[in-house]
Amino acid sequence: MTVSYALLGLLEEADRHGYDLKQSYDRRFGAARPVRFGQIYRTLAQLTRDGRIEVTAVESGAGPDRKRYAITPEGVADLDAWLGEPAEPEPMLQSVLFTKVVLALLSGRPAATFLDAQRVKHLDAMRELTAERRRSPGTQAAMLADYRLFHIEADLRWIDHAEARLAALAEEVRDGTPADRG
Amino acid sequence: MAPLLTGVDLHKAFGRTRALRGAGLTVAAGEIVAVIGPSGSGKSTLLRCLAAIIAPDAGEVRLDGRRIDDLPDRTRTGLRRSEFGFVFPFGQLVPELPAAENVALPLLLAGAPRRRSLAAARDWLTRLGLPDAADRRPADLSGGEAQRVALARALIARPRVVFADEPTGALDSVAADQVMDLLVDAARAQRTGVVLVTHEPRVSAYADRTVLVRDGAA
Numbered sequence: 135m136t137v138s139y140a141l142l143g144l145l146e147e148a149d150r151h152g153y154d155l156k157q158s159y160d161r162r163f164g165a166a167r168p169v170r171f172g173q174i175y176r177t178l179a180q181l182t183r184d185g186r187i188e189v190t191a192v193e194s195g196a197g198p199d200r201k202r203y204a205i206t207p208e209g210v211a212d213l214d215a216w217l218g219e220p221a222e223p224e225p226m227l228q229s230v231l232f233t234k235v236v237l238a239l240l241s242g243r244p245a246a247t248f249l250d251a252q253r254v255k256h257l258d259a260m261r262e263l264t265a266e267r268r269r270s271p272g273t274q275a276a277m278l279a280d281y282r283l284f285h286i287e288a289d290l291r292w293i294d295h296a297e298a299r300l301a302a303l304a305e306e307v308r309d310g311t312p313a314d315r316g
Numbered sequence: 317m318a319p320l321l322t323g324v325d326l327h328k329a330f331g332r333t334r335a336l337r338g339a340g341l342t343v344a345a346g347e348i349v350a351v352i353g354p355s356g357s358g359k360s361t362l363l364r365c366l367a368a369i370i371a372p373d374a375g376e377v378r379l380d381g382r383r384i385d386d387l388p389d390r391t392r393t394g395l396r397r398s399e400f401g402f403v404f405p406f407g408q409l410v411p412e413l414p415a416a417e418n419v420a421l422p423l424l425l426a427g428a429p430r431r432r433s434l435a436a437a438r439d440w441l442t443r444l445g446l447p448d449a450a451d452r453r454p455a456d457l458s459g460g461e462a463q464r465v466a467l468a469r470a471l472i473a474r475p476r477v478v479f480a481d482e483p484t485g486a487l488d489s490v491a492a493d494q495v496m497d498l499l500v501d502a503a504r505a506q507r508t509g510v511v512l513v514t515h516e517p518r519v520s521a522y523a524d525r526t527v528l529v530r531d532g533a534a
Protein backbone atom coordinates (compact mmCIF):
# COMPACT_ATOMS: atom_id res chain seq x y z
CA MET A 135 0.00 0.00 0.00
CA THR A 136 2.61 2.52 1.13
CA VAL A 137 5.01 1.32 -1.56
CA SER A 138 2.61 2.25 -4.35
CA TYR A 139 2.22 5.80 -3.02
CA ALA A 140 5.95 6.07 -2.45
CA LEU A 141 6.49 5.15 -6.11
CA LEU A 142 3.87 7.71 -7.17
CA GLY A 143 5.69 10.34 -5.14
CA LEU A 144 9.05 9.45 -6.65
CA LEU A 145 7.54 9.55 -10.13
CA GLU A 146 5.98 12.93 -9.45
CA GLU A 147 9.48 14.22 -8.75
CA ALA A 148 10.82 12.86 -12.09
CA ASP A 149 10.12 10.21 -14.74
CA ARG A 150 12.12 7.09 -13.92
CA HIS A 151 12.95 3.50 -14.90
CA GLY A 152 12.05 0.65 -12.57
CA TYR A 153 15.69 0.25 -11.59
CA ASP A 154 15.99 3.95 -10.65
CA LEU A 155 12.81 3.67 -8.62
CA LYS A 156 14.20 0.82 -6.56
CA GLN A 157 17.41 2.77 -5.89
CA SER A 158 15.51 5.92 -4.91
CA TYR A 159 13.05 4.02 -2.76
CA ASP A 160 15.78 2.17 -0.86
CA ARG A 161 17.77 5.35 -0.33
CA ARG A 162 14.84 7.27 1.08
CA PHE A 163 12.62 4.68 2.74
CA GLY A 164 14.38 1.34 2.66
CA ALA A 165 16.74 1.64 5.64
CA ALA A 166 14.70 -0.92 7.59
CA ARG A 167 13.72 -3.15 4.67
CA PRO A 168 14.75 -2.61 1.07
CA VAL A 169 12.00 -3.23 -1.47
CA ARG A 170 12.42 -6.21 -3.80
CA PHE A 171 12.59 -5.74 -7.57
CA GLY A 172 9.64 -8.11 -7.97
CA GLN A 173 7.46 -5.88 -5.82
CA ILE A 174 8.55 -2.76 -7.72
CA TYR A 175 7.58 -4.27 -11.08
CA ARG A 176 4.31 -5.76 -9.79
CA THR A 177 3.37 -2.38 -8.32
CA LEU A 178 4.31 -0.53 -11.52
CA ALA A 179 2.15 -2.94 -13.56
CA GLN A 180 -0.80 -2.38 -11.23
CA LEU A 181 -0.39 1.43 -11.26
CA THR A 182 -0.21 1.36 -15.07
CA ARG A 183 -3.41 -0.74 -15.29
CA ASP A 184 -5.14 1.73 -12.91
CA GLY A 185 -4.09 4.66 -15.11
CA ARG A 186 -2.15 6.32 -12.31
CA ILE A 187 1.16 6.06 -14.20
CA GLU A 188 2.04 5.51 -17.85
CA VAL A 189 4.93 4.23 -19.90
CA THR A 190 6.50 7.14 -21.76
CA ALA A 191 9.40 5.37 -23.47
CA VAL A 192 10.74 1.90 -24.06
CA GLU A 193 14.49 1.66 -24.59
CA SER A 194 15.93 -1.46 -26.17
CA GLY A 195 19.42 -2.49 -25.20
CA ALA A 196 21.51 -5.59 -24.67
CA GLY A 197 19.23 -6.81 -21.85
CA PRO A 198 15.46 -6.70 -21.53
CA ASP A 199 13.58 -3.57 -22.68
CA ARG A 200 13.73 -0.69 -20.20
CA LYS A 201 10.47 1.13 -19.66
CA ARG A 202 10.36 4.69 -18.50
CA TYR A 203 7.38 5.65 -16.32
CA ALA A 204 5.64 8.97 -15.65
CA ILE A 205 2.83 9.87 -13.24
CA THR A 206 -0.56 10.76 -14.79
CA PRO A 207 -2.94 13.53 -13.55
CA GLU A 208 -5.04 10.75 -11.97
CA GLY A 209 -1.93 9.56 -10.16
CA VAL A 210 -1.19 13.07 -8.87
CA ALA A 211 -4.78 13.43 -7.63
CA ASP A 212 -4.60 10.04 -5.92
CA LEU A 213 -1.28 10.89 -4.24
CA ASP A 214 -2.72 14.23 -3.14
CA ALA A 215 -5.71 12.54 -1.55
CA TRP A 216 -3.54 9.94 0.23
CA LEU A 217 -1.16 12.56 1.63
CA GLY A 218 -4.10 14.65 2.85
CA GLU A 219 -5.77 11.75 4.66
CA PRO A 220 -4.55 11.19 8.25
CA ALA A 221 -3.34 7.63 8.79
CA GLU A 222 -5.09 5.38 11.33
CA PRO A 223 -3.12 5.31 14.60
CA GLU A 224 -1.75 1.83 15.31
CA PRO A 225 -1.92 1.55 19.09
CA MET A 226 -1.48 -2.21 19.25
CA LEU A 227 1.93 -2.63 17.65
CA GLN A 228 3.22 -4.58 20.62
CA SER A 229 0.07 -6.21 21.99
CA VAL A 230 2.27 -9.28 22.50
CA LEU A 231 3.68 -7.57 25.62
CA PHE A 232 0.20 -7.14 27.05
CA THR A 233 -0.74 -10.73 26.21
CA LYS A 234 2.37 -12.08 27.90
CA VAL A 235 1.73 -10.12 31.09
CA VAL A 236 -1.87 -11.34 31.36
CA LEU A 237 -0.93 -14.94 30.57
CA ALA A 238 1.88 -14.86 33.12
CA LEU A 239 -0.45 -13.57 35.83
CA LEU A 240 -3.18 -16.01 34.84
CA SER A 241 -0.84 -18.98 35.18
CA GLY A 242 0.92 -17.74 38.32
CA ARG A 243 4.21 -17.17 36.50
CA PRO A 244 6.36 -14.16 37.50
CA ALA A 245 5.13 -11.30 35.30
CA ALA A 246 7.59 -8.87 36.92
CA THR A 247 10.51 -11.00 35.73
CA PHE A 248 9.17 -10.91 32.20
CA LEU A 249 8.75 -7.13 32.38
CA ASP A 250 12.30 -6.72 33.70
CA ALA A 251 13.75 -8.82 30.90
CA GLN A 252 11.68 -6.93 28.34
CA ARG A 253 12.84 -3.60 29.74
CA VAL A 254 16.49 -4.62 29.34
CA LYS A 255 15.80 -5.72 25.76
CA HIS A 256 14.04 -2.43 24.94
CA LEU A 257 16.75 -0.30 26.56
CA ASP A 258 19.43 -2.18 24.61
CA ALA A 259 17.53 -1.57 21.38
CA MET A 260 17.24 2.13 22.21
CA ARG A 261 20.95 2.36 22.97
CA GLU A 262 21.82 0.78 19.61
CA LEU A 263 19.39 3.05 17.75
CA THR A 264 20.76 6.13 19.53
CA ALA A 265 24.32 5.18 18.58
CA GLU A 266 23.14 4.62 14.99
CA ARG A 267 21.38 7.97 15.02
CA ARG A 268 24.50 9.75 16.26
CA ARG A 269 26.49 8.17 13.41
CA SER A 270 23.85 8.92 10.77
CA PRO A 271 24.95 11.44 8.19
CA GLY A 272 21.74 13.39 7.65
CA THR A 273 18.50 14.57 9.15
CA GLN A 274 16.42 12.06 7.21
CA ALA A 275 18.27 9.04 8.63
CA ALA A 276 18.22 10.60 12.11
CA MET A 277 14.46 11.20 11.87
CA LEU A 278 13.82 7.59 10.94
CA ALA A 279 15.86 6.46 13.95
CA ASP A 280 13.90 8.94 16.10
CA TYR A 281 10.62 7.48 14.86
CA ARG A 282 11.69 4.05 16.05
CA LEU A 283 13.10 5.43 19.31
CA PHE A 284 9.85 7.14 20.24
CA HIS A 285 7.88 3.96 19.57
CA ILE A 286 10.17 1.80 21.68
CA GLU A 287 10.02 4.45 24.39
CA ALA A 288 6.23 4.23 24.38
CA ASP A 289 6.50 0.50 25.10
CA LEU A 290 8.97 1.21 27.89
CA ARG A 291 6.62 3.68 29.50
CA TRP A 292 3.90 1.08 29.37
CA ILE A 293 6.26 -1.52 30.92
CA ASP A 294 7.00 0.84 33.85
CA HIS A 295 3.32 1.64 34.22
CA ALA A 296 2.33 -2.03 34.10
CA GLU A 297 4.93 -2.94 36.68
CA ALA A 298 3.57 -0.35 39.08
CA ARG A 299 0.07 -1.80 38.72
CA LEU A 300 0.94 -5.49 38.59
CA ALA A 301 -0.65 -6.35 41.94
CA ALA A 302 -4.02 -4.86 40.97
CA LEU A 303 -3.90 -6.53 37.57
CA ALA A 304 -2.99 -9.90 39.12
CA GLU A 305 -6.00 -9.69 41.43
CA GLU A 306 -8.32 -8.84 38.55
CA VAL A 307 -6.96 -11.58 36.31
CA ARG A 308 -7.32 -14.19 39.07
CA ASP A 309 -10.83 -13.17 40.07
CA GLY A 310 -12.01 -12.60 36.55
CA THR A 311 -13.71 -9.33 37.57
CA PRO A 312 -12.51 -5.78 36.97
CA ALA A 313 -10.80 -4.37 40.06
CA ASP A 314 -11.10 -0.78 41.21
CA ARG A 315 -9.03 1.45 39.03
CA GLY A 316 -6.81 2.83 41.78
CA MET B 317 38.28 -0.24 32.19
CA ALA B 318 39.64 0.59 35.64
CA PRO B 319 36.96 2.11 37.85
CA LEU B 320 37.19 5.85 38.32
CA LEU B 321 34.34 6.22 40.80
CA THR B 322 32.88 3.38 42.83
CA GLY B 323 30.00 3.25 45.29
CA VAL B 324 29.58 -0.01 47.20
CA ASP B 325 26.67 -1.20 49.35
CA LEU B 326 25.42 2.31 50.08
CA HIS B 327 22.78 2.85 52.74
CA LYS B 328 21.07 6.12 53.56
CA ALA B 329 17.99 6.89 55.63
CA PHE B 330 16.16 10.16 56.05
CA GLY B 331 14.27 9.78 59.32
CA ARG B 332 12.33 6.55 58.92
CA THR B 333 12.59 6.55 55.12
CA ARG B 334 15.29 4.22 53.88
CA ALA B 335 16.29 5.91 50.64
CA LEU B 336 19.21 3.62 49.85
CA ARG B 337 19.44 -0.02 50.82
CA GLY B 338 22.65 -1.43 49.49
CA ALA B 339 22.96 0.49 46.22
CA GLY B 340 26.20 0.40 44.25
CA LEU B 341 27.58 1.79 41.02
CA THR B 342 30.88 1.99 39.15
CA VAL B 343 31.95 4.49 36.49
CA ALA B 344 35.13 4.34 34.41
CA ALA B 345 36.91 7.31 32.81
CA GLY B 346 35.02 8.40 29.70
CA GLU B 347 32.12 6.11 30.54
CA ILE B 348 28.53 7.30 30.68
CA VAL B 349 26.31 5.41 33.10
CA ALA B 350 22.59 6.12 33.21
CA VAL B 351 20.70 5.64 36.47
CA ILE B 352 17.00 5.02 35.92
CA GLY B 353 14.14 4.01 38.18
CA PRO B 354 10.70 5.08 39.35
CA SER B 355 10.16 8.28 41.35
CA GLY B 356 11.27 7.80 44.93
CA SER B 357 13.47 4.81 44.08
CA GLY B 358 16.61 6.50 45.41
CA LYS B 359 18.22 7.68 42.15
CA SER B 360 18.94 11.21 43.35
CA THR B 361 20.09 10.05 46.79
CA LEU B 362 22.52 7.68 45.09
CA LEU B 363 23.83 10.55 42.96
CA ARG B 364 24.24 12.79 46.00
CA CYS B 365 26.15 10.08 47.89
CA LEU B 366 28.44 9.36 44.93
CA ALA B 367 29.06 13.09 44.46
CA ALA B 368 30.01 13.52 48.14
CA ILE B 369 27.15 15.99 48.64
CA ILE B 370 25.79 13.85 51.47
CA ALA B 371 27.53 11.10 53.44
CA PRO B 372 26.00 7.61 53.35
CA ASP B 373 25.08 5.94 56.65
CA ALA B 374 26.96 2.83 55.56
CA GLY B 375 28.93 1.65 52.57
CA GLU B 376 31.73 3.52 50.81
CA VAL B 377 32.48 5.73 47.85
CA ARG B 378 35.91 5.74 46.23
CA LEU B 379 37.44 8.05 43.65
CA ASP B 380 40.54 6.53 42.03
CA GLY B 381 40.50 3.95 44.80
CA ARG B 382 40.60 6.59 47.56
CA ARG B 383 37.69 6.77 49.98
CA ILE B 384 35.83 10.07 49.80
CA ASP B 385 32.61 9.41 51.73
CA ASP B 386 34.26 9.72 55.15
CA LEU B 387 36.19 12.93 54.47
CA PRO B 388 35.38 16.02 56.54
CA ASP B 389 32.77 18.40 55.08
CA ARG B 390 35.28 21.03 54.04
CA THR B 391 37.47 18.50 52.23
CA ARG B 392 34.42 17.11 50.44
CA THR B 393 33.45 20.62 49.33
CA GLY B 394 36.93 21.17 47.89
CA LEU B 395 36.79 17.78 46.19
CA ARG B 396 33.45 18.57 44.56
CA ARG B 397 34.86 21.80 43.17
CA SER B 398 38.08 20.30 41.83
CA GLU B 399 36.99 16.83 40.69
CA PHE B 400 33.28 16.97 39.92
CA GLY B 401 30.96 18.89 37.62
CA PHE B 402 27.18 19.18 38.03
CA VAL B 403 24.23 19.67 35.71
CA PHE B 404 20.68 20.01 37.05
CA PRO B 405 17.32 20.10 35.24
CA PHE B 406 17.09 23.88 35.32
CA GLY B 407 20.64 25.13 34.66
CA GLN B 408 20.72 26.82 38.07
CA LEU B 409 22.75 29.64 36.61
CA VAL B 410 23.41 32.79 38.61
CA PRO B 411 20.77 35.17 37.19
CA GLU B 412 22.82 38.35 37.69
CA LEU B 413 25.85 37.09 35.79
CA PRO B 414 26.26 36.92 32.01
CA ALA B 415 26.72 33.45 30.51
CA ALA B 416 30.52 33.66 30.24
CA GLU B 417 30.88 34.50 33.93
CA ASN B 418 28.52 31.68 34.87
CA VAL B 419 30.65 29.28 32.88
CA ALA B 420 33.89 30.65 34.36
CA LEU B 421 32.69 30.27 37.98
CA PRO B 422 34.40 26.94 38.76
CA LEU B 423 37.75 28.35 37.55
CA LEU B 424 37.28 31.64 39.44
CA LEU B 425 36.34 29.77 42.63
CA ALA B 426 39.51 27.71 42.25
CA GLY B 427 41.50 30.96 42.14
CA ALA B 428 42.32 31.07 38.41
CA PRO B 429 43.01 34.54 36.91
CA ARG B 430 39.82 36.28 35.76
CA ARG B 431 40.91 37.10 32.23
CA ARG B 432 42.10 33.57 31.51
CA SER B 433 38.96 32.06 33.07
CA LEU B 434 36.66 34.21 30.95
CA ALA B 435 38.62 33.38 27.79
CA ALA B 436 38.25 29.67 28.57
CA ALA B 437 34.53 30.22 29.21
CA ARG B 438 34.12 31.85 25.80
CA ASP B 439 35.94 28.92 24.19
CA TRP B 440 33.55 26.49 25.85
CA LEU B 441 30.50 28.49 24.80
CA THR B 442 31.75 28.44 21.21
CA ARG B 443 32.42 24.73 21.43
CA LEU B 444 28.85 24.12 22.61
CA GLY B 445 27.41 26.15 19.75
CA LEU B 446 26.80 29.40 21.66
CA PRO B 447 29.44 31.83 20.36
CA ASP B 448 27.12 34.81 20.81
CA ALA B 449 25.80 34.00 24.26
CA ALA B 450 28.81 35.13 26.32
CA ASP B 451 27.37 38.50 27.36
CA ARG B 452 23.75 37.45 27.72
CA ARG B 453 22.17 36.87 31.11
CA PRO B 454 20.28 33.64 31.90
CA ALA B 455 16.90 35.38 31.54
CA ASP B 456 17.75 36.13 27.91
CA LEU B 457 18.58 32.52 27.05
CA SER B 458 16.19 29.80 25.87
CA GLY B 459 15.92 26.67 28.02
CA GLY B 460 18.19 24.74 25.68
CA GLU B 461 20.75 27.54 25.58
CA ALA B 462 20.75 27.87 29.37
CA GLN B 463 21.30 24.15 29.70
CA ARG B 464 24.26 24.30 27.31
CA VAL B 465 25.71 27.12 29.41
CA ALA B 466 25.25 24.90 32.48
CA LEU B 467 26.99 22.09 30.61
CA ALA B 468 29.93 24.36 29.76
CA ARG B 469 30.15 25.35 33.44
CA ALA B 470 30.14 21.67 34.48
CA LEU B 471 32.93 20.82 32.05
CA ILE B 472 35.22 23.87 32.13
CA ALA B 473 37.38 22.76 35.06
CA ARG B 474 37.93 19.39 33.35
CA PRO B 475 36.27 17.41 36.14
CA ARG B 476 36.92 13.70 36.55
CA VAL B 477 33.17 13.01 36.87
CA VAL B 478 30.10 14.94 35.76
CA PHE B 479 26.88 14.30 37.69
CA ALA B 480 23.88 15.10 35.53
CA ASP B 481 20.54 14.97 37.38
CA GLU B 482 17.70 15.06 34.83
CA PRO B 483 19.79 17.36 32.61
CA THR B 484 17.09 17.49 29.93
CA GLY B 485 14.13 17.56 32.31
CA ALA B 486 13.01 21.02 31.25
CA LEU B 487 13.77 20.72 27.53
CA ASP B 488 11.83 19.71 24.42
CA SER B 489 13.11 16.64 22.60
CA VAL B 490 15.16 18.53 19.99
CA ALA B 491 16.98 20.65 22.60
CA ALA B 492 17.38 17.54 24.77
CA ASP B 493 19.10 15.66 21.94
CA GLN B 494 21.41 18.60 21.36
CA VAL B 495 22.43 18.78 25.04
CA MET B 496 22.96 15.03 25.23
CA ASP B 497 25.02 14.95 22.02
CA LEU B 498 27.27 17.66 23.42
CA LEU B 499 27.57 16.03 26.85
CA VAL B 500 28.49 12.65 25.36
CA ASP B 501 31.01 14.12 22.89
CA ALA B 502 32.69 16.24 25.57
CA ALA B 503 32.81 13.40 28.10
CA ARG B 504 34.40 11.07 25.57
CA ALA B 505 36.87 13.69 24.38
CA GLN B 506 38.20 14.53 27.83
CA ARG B 507 37.68 11.09 29.41
CA THR B 508 35.19 12.37 31.95
CA GLY B 509 32.99 9.80 33.66
CA VAL B 510 29.30 10.70 33.66
CA VAL B 511 26.59 9.65 36.11
CA LEU B 512 23.34 10.47 34.35
CA VAL B 513 20.14 10.32 36.41
CA THR B 514 17.05 10.40 34.21
CA HIS B 515 13.53 9.09 33.97
CA GLU B 516 13.53 9.44 30.19
CA PRO B 517 14.45 6.28 28.27
CA ARG B 518 15.53 8.33 25.26
CA VAL B 519 18.07 10.14 27.42
CA SER B 520 19.33 7.00 29.13
CA ALA B 521 19.90 5.51 25.67
CA TYR B 522 22.87 7.86 25.24
CA ALA B 523 24.69 6.02 28.04
CA ASP B 524 27.09 3.10 27.67
CA ARG B 525 25.29 1.29 30.47
CA THR B 526 22.02 1.65 32.33
CA VAL B 527 21.59 0.86 36.01
CA LEU B 528 18.08 0.39 37.37
CA VAL B 529 17.49 1.60 40.93
CA ARG B 530 14.52 0.08 42.68
CA ASP B 531 13.58 0.46 46.36
CA GLY B 532 16.95 1.97 47.13
CA ALA B 533 19.01 -0.85 45.62
CA ALA B 534 20.95 -1.00 42.36
